[in-house]
Amino acid sequence: MLTGVYNDVMIKVQSERHPNLTFIHVFPGMVDTPANRVNLFTRAFAVLSWYWMKQVEPIAQSFLYPLLSSEDFKRGGYWISQSAEKLTLAANITDEVAKKVWDHSVERTTLRQETIE
16 A cells, blocks of 8 residues: 555656656556465455456556557656546645655665675
8 A cells, every 4th residue: 555655656756857758657456366366365365355356357458558548648647547547646745745755765775885895
């Protein structure tokens, strides 16, 4: 869940920093994949949540749609729903929130000298 928020902020920040590029975040929800049958725990989870899981094919189409319809997604940041509809999440991400998340990400991913030695 938190990863999705970070991705939303990344889309906003990167699309503002690089306006000639396209950034897309697709949130598929729960998808029924072979990974759901790796062990007993994942199988049990899949059985209990089968009603809410989406099939792979329709979700794959929602991932391919922005790639194949370049006119609709030419430049900027886009958030796409499970059914390949554009969402407007950028309005909910304030500059203050974006700066905090971005600064935290840079801090956590910066290589420090003591980790090299």
